[in-house]
Amino acid sequence: MTFCVENEVDASFDFDIEELGRTVAQAVLDEEKCPYEVExxxxxTDDExxxxxxxxxxxxxxxxxxxSFPNVSYDEPGDFSVIDGEQKVxxxxxxTGNISFGDIVINVNRVRSQALEYGHSEKREFAFLVAHSMLHLCGYDHMEEQEAAVMEGKQNDILTYLGITRD
Structure with a gap:
């Protein structure tokens, strides 16, 4: 996986943004059994x-x-076989020979405020947002109650696996 970070606002936390982002993204890809090397x-960024x-x-x-801006158009969430068809080109x-998988944009202000609101660490909030966004890049959504339940379960499983739980 190629994981590129652009920190437009020079945000800093008590964790390494790139390292944590890469770790969570890779955990999602592993859990979803993505067979491709992706970018x-x-x-x-901030509120503005x-x-x-x-x-x-x-x-x-x-x-x-x-x-979240996924590049893959899925028929079913997590079904990467669609990449082998016309989309691969x-x-x-x-x-690089890698699949351009998509883009994630995170608001540093919301990482901080939501961590306070939900009573957990900024690390946990940031990891949650990366996991949430990565699941969107894998084709998942939360517009309907059943979809939301699937995403929530996957997010919690990934964060628990990584040991990033609510404090």
């Missing part, structure tokens, strides 16, 4: 930065905690 981009992106791509003029980075 993932993580951008760290994510508001602009949210407005541009979703026509929602407000900040949020995390945005569009997703393949010719320089």
């Amino acid at each position: 993932i981009s993580l951008t760290i 930065g994510i508001r602009e992106i949210n407005n541009e791509f979703r026509q929602i003029d407000s900040p949020t905690d995390v945005l 569009d997703l393949l980075n010719p320089d």
